[in-house]
Amino acid sequence: MVALAVVPLAQVDGVRKVTGATFPLLADPVHRAAEAYGVYNLFNDALAAPSVFVVDTDGRIVWSYVGKNGGDRPDERVILEQLP
Amino acid sequence: MNRTITSRLWAIIGVGVAVIVGVGALLMFLGRGPGELPPAPPPVTLTQADGPIAASINGSVISQSSWGEAVLLDQVLSGLAGQSAPTPEETLWRLIDQELVLQSTSEQEPTAEQVEAQITALQQTWGVDESAVTAALERVGLKRAVFEQAVGRLLKVQAGLATLTNQGYDTAAWLEEHRGGADIQIFEGAAALPISTAQSPIPTMSVPSPPPTLAAAKAAATPTSAPATAPPIPTSPLADLEFAPDFTLERAGGGALTLTEQLSEGPVVLVFFQRCG
Numbered sequence: 604m605v606a607l608a609v610v611p612l613a614q615v616d617g618v619r620k621v622t623g624a625t626f627p628l629l630a631d632p633v634h635r636a637a638e639a640y641g642v643y644n645l646f647n648d649a650l651a652a653p654s655v656f657v658v659d660t661d662g663r664i665v666w667s668y669v670g671k672n673g674g675d676r677p678d679e680r681v682i683l684e685q686l687p
Numbered sequence: 688m689n690r691t692i693t694s695r696l697w698a699i700i701g702v703g704v705a706v707i708v709g710v711g712a713l714l715m716f717l718g719r720g721p722g723e724l725p726p727a728p729p730p731v732t733l734t735q736a737d738g739p740i741a742a743s744i745n746g747s748v749i750s751q752s753s754w755g756e757a758v759l760l761d762q763v764l765s766g767l768a769g770q771s772a773p774t775p776e777e778t779l780w781r782l783i784d785q786e787l788v789l790q791s792t793s794e795q796e797p798t799a800e801q802v803e804a805q806i807t808a809l810q811q812t813w814g815v816d817e818s819a820v821t822a823a824l825e826r827v828g829l830k831r832a833v834f835e836q837a838v839g840r841l842l843k844v845q846a847g848l849a850t851l852t853n854q855g856y857d858t859a860a861w862l863e864e865h866r867g868g869a870d871i872q873i874f875e876g877a878a879a880l881p882i883s884t885a886q887s888p889i890p891t892m893s894v895p896s897p898p899p900t901l902a903a904a905k906a907a908a909t910p911t912s913a914p915a916t917a918p919p920i921p922t923s924p925l926a927d928l929e930f931a932p933d934f935t936l937e938r939a940g941g942g943a944l945t946l947t948e949q950l951s952e953g954p955v956v957l958v959f960f961q962r963c964g
Contacts, residue, residue: 605949608960610775611741612937613755617828619939627944629936632751632775639932642959649774651959658931658955662947667928673961687954 609634609643609651642669659687742779742873744786754779759827760837767813767823779873785844787865792847802839809838931957 604626608615612630619628629636637643637651645652653670655677666685668677741754758778765772773781797805810820824834848858935945949955 604956606958611755616939620828628939636934653961654959656957662930
């Protein structure tokens with residue numbers, strides 16, 4: 604799993620330290636990735652919409668979910684079922 | 688009270704001190720016409736930033752790490768003040784505005800007692816005690832010293848604005864003039880990639896772009912079988928999302944991650960978080 608957020612690196616690092624997360628936490632401060640995936644500023648908040656993309660080793664997006672609001676996230680089990 | 692002036696004040700001062708300066712500082716913005724501009728500040732040699740640069744203002748730099756701290760601090764202070772937090776872009780422009788004021792004025796550093804008095808006043812305004820502030824800072828990994836430095840800087844900016852007002856300037860007009868005449872560059876990552884120039888009008892604090900269509904994302908929601916041969920992963924933002932656009936981003940804790948390299952180790956679940964912290 605790779606987590607991304609449209610925030611400066613220091614802020615992501617603060618979260619890493621607080622949570623102890625071991626998976627990659629990436630900073631996308633100029634929202635390049637968020638825009639490439641079409642999830643930037645969907646709520647007019649200059650942030651990424653909560654969203655999940657499952658990518659297989661060929662680079663193909665095999666499943667995705669884009670939240671309809673800030674709290675709309677798929678259940679972890681649903682995501683795990685999509686893993687190729 | 689003029690709404691534009693109010694928002695301009697917030698832009699310069701920031702959430703924390705804006706709460707406390709209130710009416711007094713706003714009055715400073717009223718009824719003043721633009722006077723003769725002060726002499727331009729002396730050329731500033733580009734200072735060495737601690738790590739990647741977020742922006743430079745007439746040669747003075749704001750590092751990405753200090754920007755990140757300011758963003759975190761804005762979130763903490765906004766939470767304590769019961770306000771919505773500014774976006775990272777808004778925070779960066781506030782830092783730039785502050786730097787413009789500091790470059791053109793020469794106020795004394797506030798004393799530790801003045802900083803503490805200001806912090807106490809803020810806590811009383813917010814209705815919180817010292818432990819609540821400390822806990823809120825610790826939750827995002829900030830030390831109190833960062834808060835103290837920010838308050839000290841804000842006091843200095845506030846004094847600079849007062850000086851400009853006493854000299855007869857309309858500080859809103861003054862800021863607009865100086866933004867237009869300053870060499871302001873915003874950097875993308877560590878690479879010098881100016882996206883704003885001195886010729887630009889005052890940049891908006893937040894530049895909302897029209898929401899992109901979700902059609903492509905929804906079209907990709909149906910699982911599909913993998914191709915027999917691995918196609919190249921498109922890197923264009925215009926990709927239709929059948930394939931994951933590649934990217935390289937800085938990773939918390941050091942280093943960078945490139946999607947294509949990560950995919951060589953196995954499938955990847957990309958999770959975009961709306962908020963962080």
